[in-house]
Amino acid sequence: MLNNSIKLNPKLFDADVEQIPIRKGFGEGLLRAAELDTRVVGLCADLTESTQMHLFKQRFPERFIEIGVAEQNLATVASGMAAMGKIPFISSYAVFSPGRNWEQIRTTIAYNNVPVKIVGSHAGVSVGPDGGSHQALEDMAIMRVIPRMVVISPCDAIAAKKATLAAALTASPTYIRLAREKTPIITTEETPFEIGKAEMFWRSKNSPLKKGLSQGRSEGRGIFPSVGIIATGALLYRAILVAKRLDSEGKYVTVVNLSTIKPLDEEAILKLAREMGAIVTVEEHQIYGGMGSTVAEYLAKHFPVPIEFIGVNDRFGQSGKPDELIEFYGMGEKDIYNAAHRVMLRK
Amino acid sequence: MPPLTDDKIKFLTEKAADIRSSIIHMLILAKSGHTAGPLDMADILTYLYFHALKHDPKTPSWPYRDRLVLSNGHICPVLYATLAHAGYFPMETLKTLRTFGSILQGHPHRDFLPTLETSSGPLGSGLSQTVGMALADRMDHGRSSGKQFYCLMSDGELNAGNSWEGAMLAGKEKIQNLTVIVDRNNIQIDGFTEDIMPLNPLTDKWRAWNWHVQEADGHNFRDIDRVIGEARAVFDKPSVIIVHTIAAKGIPEFERKFEWHGKPPGTPQEIETALKALDDIRTMGGKVASPHHN
Ligand SMILES: Cc1ncc(C[n+]2csc(CCOP(=O)(O)OP(=O)(O)O)c2C)c(N)n1
Ligand SMILES: [Mg+2]
Numbered sequence: 311m312l313n314n315s316i317k318l319n320p321k322l323f324d325a326d327v328e329q330i331p332i333r334k335g336f337g338e339g340l341l342r343a344a345e346l347d348t349r350v351v352g353l354c355a356d357l358t359e360s361t362q363m364h365l366f367k368q369r370f371p372e373r374f375i376e377i378g379v380a381e382q383n384l385a386t387v388a389s390g391m392a393a394m395g396k397i398p399f400i401s402s403y404a405v406f407s408p409g410r411n412w413e414q415i416r417t418t419i420a421y422n423n424v425p426v427k428i429v430g431s432h433a434g435v436s437v438g439p440d441g442g443s444h445q446a447l448e449d450m451a452i453m454r455v456i457p458r459m460v461v462i463s464p465c466d467a468i469a470a471k472k473a474t475l476a477a478a479l480t481a482s483p484t485y486i487r488l489a490r491e492k493t494p495i496i497t498t499e500e501t502p503f504e505i506g507k508a509e510m511f512w513r514s515k516n517s518p519l520k521k522g523l524s525q526g527r528s529e530g531r532g533i534f535p536s537v538g539i540i541a542t543g544a545l546l547y548r549a550i551l552v553a554k555r556l557d558s559e560g561k562y563v564t565v566v567n568l569s570t571i572k573p574l575d576e577e578a579i580l581k582l583a584r585e586m587g588a589i590v591t592v593e594e595h596q597i598y599g600g601m602g603s604t605v606a607e608y609l610a611k612h613f614p615v616p617i618e619f620i621g622v623n624d625r626f627g628q629s630g631k632p633d634e635l636i637e638f639y640g641m642g643e644k645d646i647y648n649a650a651h652r653v654m655l656r657k
Numbered sequence: 658m659p660p661l662t663d664d665k666i667k668f669l670t671e672k673a674a675d676i677r678s679s680i681i682h683m684l685i686l687a688k689s690g691h692t693a694g695p696l697d698m699a700d701i702l703t704y705l706y707f708h709a710l711k712h713d714p715k716t717p718s719w720p721y722r723d724r725l726v727l728s729n730g731h732i733c734p735v736l737y738a739t740l741a742h743a744g745y746f747p748m749e750t751l752k753t754l755r756t757f758g759s760i761l762q763g764h765p766h767r768d769f770l771p772t773l774e775t776s777s778g779p780l781g782s783g784l785s786q787t788v789g790m791a792l793a794d795r796m797d798h799g800r801s802s803g804k805q806f807y808c809l810m811s812d813g814e815l816n817a818g819n820s821w822e823g824a825m826l827a828g829k830e831k832i833q834n835l836t837v838i839v840d841r842n843n844i845q846i847d848g849f850t851e852d853i854m855p856l857n858p859l860t861d862k863w864r865a866w867n868w869h870v871q872e873a874d875g876h877n878f879r880d881i882d883r884v885i886g887e888a889r890a891v892f893d894k895p896s897v898i899i900v901h902t903i904a905a906k907g908i909p910e911f912e913r914k915f916e917w918h919g920k921p922p923g924t925p926q927e928i929e930t931a932l933k934a935l936d937d938i939r940t941m942g943g944k945v946a947s948p949h950h951n
Contacts, residue, residue, distance in 0.1 A: 378854030630757030
C-alpha cells in the first residue's frame with residue numbers, strides 16, 4: 311500500500327496520472343527561493359529555457375548572468391559570487407555541468423566550501439533522440455565522490471521544487487539532478503521533503519509477522535519472500551508499480567525513495583536491509599558509482615544482504631524514445647520485477 | 658582542386674538544394690533536431706564534399722583522405738545528408754535520423770557511423786582534436802603530407818575556452834594544413850551571439866593567435882572557392898575562414914531567427930512553409946522543373 315501518512319498522489323495508479331518534467335519543478339523552486347532570499351542569483355550557459363531558469367531570469371533579470379556556452383566559466387564565476395555572499399544556482403545539461411567542469415567544481419566550489427548549487431538537467435537515457443553524448447549517466451558518481459558535496463535526485467517535479475528551496479537554505483555545495491521528459495507526479499505539496507532523509511513510499515499489506523512467521527536473525531531473513539526496493543529519480547514510479555504487482559503475488563515489499571544520495575540516510579537503509587533481507591536499487595544512471603553503489607558500500611560494512619542493481623551496465627546511451635531506451639538498458643518494470651525475484655532467491 | 662567552372666557551380670547549386678530538401682524531410686520525420694545550422698551550412702558542406710575534399714565514399718577509411726571534423730555536432734543533419742548524397746550510405750537511411758538503432762544518431766557517434774572522424778555534440782572540443790590529428794600526421798609524414806585538416810565550428814562554440822586553447826596551440830605549432838571554418842550565423846540558443854556573448858571583433862581574435870584569417874559569403878560558391886584556395890596556399894600558419902551565413906538559409910520565414918536553432922518544422926503550417934520554400938529553390942520559384950526531385 312502507498313504510505314498514506316506522507317500524502318502521495320491519490321491518482322498515482324490512474325492510467326492518466328499527471329505527468330510533468332522534473333526540471334519544471336526546479337524552475338518554480340528557484341523563482342520562489344529568489345523571492346524569499348535576495349542572495350539567490352542564477353547563472354546559465356546558453357540553455358536558459360531548457361533548464362527552466364527562464365522563469366527566474368524574467369522575474370529577476372538583474373540577478374541573472376548569461377555565461378554563454380562556457381561551463382567551466384559557469385562554475386568558476388559562481389564560486390566567485392559565492393565568495394562575496396551570494397547563493398548561486400548554475401544550470402546546464404548534466405553532461406556539461408557537472409560533466410565538463412568537474413575539476414572547477416571540485417576545487418573552486420567544494421574545496422573552497424562555498425554554497426554553489428549545481429543543477430544538471432537532462433540526466434539519464436530518457437533524454438531520448440539527442441543520443442548518448444547528451445545523456446548524463448555518470449553525474450551522480452562524479453558528484454558524490456567530492457567531499458562536502460550534497461547530491462539530490464528528486465523523483466518528480468514537486469519534489470524538485472522542494473529540493474531547490476531546501477538547497478537554497480543550506481551552506482553546502484549541492485548538486486541537483488533533473489530530467490528532461492515528462493514523468494508521473496508521485497508526491498503532493500504535503501509530502502515531506504528533507505535533504506538527507508529517505509522516505510518509505512510503499513509497504514505491503516502482506517506482513518510476515520501477521521502470518522506468525524519467525525524471522526530468525528533479521529526479520530526478512532526467514533523463508534517469507536520479502537524485498538526492499540530503493541529507487542531514486544523518476545524510476546521510483548516504475549518501482550512502485552512493480553511493488554504493487556509483487557504485493558498481489560503475496561510478496562512482502564517496501565519501497566524507499568532515496569532522493570538524497572549524499573549524505574546517505576544510513577538509518578533508513580539499515581532498517582530496510584534488516585527488515586527485508588534483500589535489496590533492489592533502481593536508478594537511471596551507471597550502476598558503477600551510482601546510488602546502488604552508495605547503498606552497497608554502506609551495507610557491505612554494516613549489514614550485508616543480497617543486492618540487485620537496476621541501472622545502466624557500463625554502456626553509453628543512444629538515440630531512441632525515452633521508454634524504449636529505459637527498457638533497452640534494463641531499467642523497465644519487467645527488469646525491476648525480475649531483479650526482485652532474483653534477489654529474493656539469493657537470500 | 659579542379660577549377661570551379663560555371664557548370665560546376667550549377668551542379669553544386671542543385672546539389673545544395675537537394676541536400677537542404679533532404680535535411681528538412683529528415684527533420685520532419687524525426688520530429689526533433691536542429692534546423693538553422695544545418696540549412697545555413699549546406700552550401701559549405703556541398704562545396705567541400707563535391708569539390709574540395711580528397712575522399713572516397715567507397716573506401717571511407719582511405720588513409721590519405723583529407724580529414725573533416727564537425728565540431729558543432731548538432732548540425733549533423735547536413736553532414737548526414739551530404740554523406741548520403743555523396744554515396745557513403747543509402748539515401749533511405751536518412752529517414753532513420755534520431756531513431757533507435759540508426760547509424761544517424763541525434764549527435765554524431767562514431768560507434769554507429771565509423772565514417773566519422775570523431776563523435777561530437779558537446780561543443781568546443783573539435784578544434785583541439787583536429788589539431789591533434791594534424792600534429793600526429795606531421796610527426797609521421799612531415800609538413801607536406803598532402804592531407805588537409807578541416808574543422809567546422811559554430812560561432813556559439815567560440816564561447817568555450819577549449820576552442821581558444823586549440824587555436825592558441827595551432828598558432829604556436831604553425832599547422833599550415835589546418836583550416837577552420839566558422840559558421841558565423843550570429844545565433845545561438847538563448848539569442849543572438851552579440852547579446853549572449855559578444856564575439857566581435859572576431860577576426861582580430863584569431864589573428865592574435867597567429868592565424869591566417871579570411872571572411873567569405875557562405876552561400877556563394879565562388880567566394881567559398883576563393884578562400885579555401887587561399888587557405889591551402891598559406892604557408893606556416895593555420896587558416897580560419899569566417900563564413901557569413903544566414904541562419905536557416907533557404908526558408909525565408911525561418912531565416913535569421915534563433916528560435917530555429919534547435920527544433921524541426923513541427924506544426925502543419927511550419928511543415929508546409931518549409932517544403933514550399935525548398936521547392937521554390939529547386940524550381941527557381943516554379944520557373945523550371947527540377948531534375949533532382951526525389
Ligand atoms: C559544451 C556544450 N554546452 C552546451 C551545449 C548545448 N548547446 C547545443 S548547441 C548550443 C549553442 C548553439 O549556438 P551555435 O553553436 O552557434 O549553433 P547554431 O544555432 O548557430 O547552429 C548549445 C549551448 C552543447 N552542445 N555543448
Ligand atoms: Mg551560431
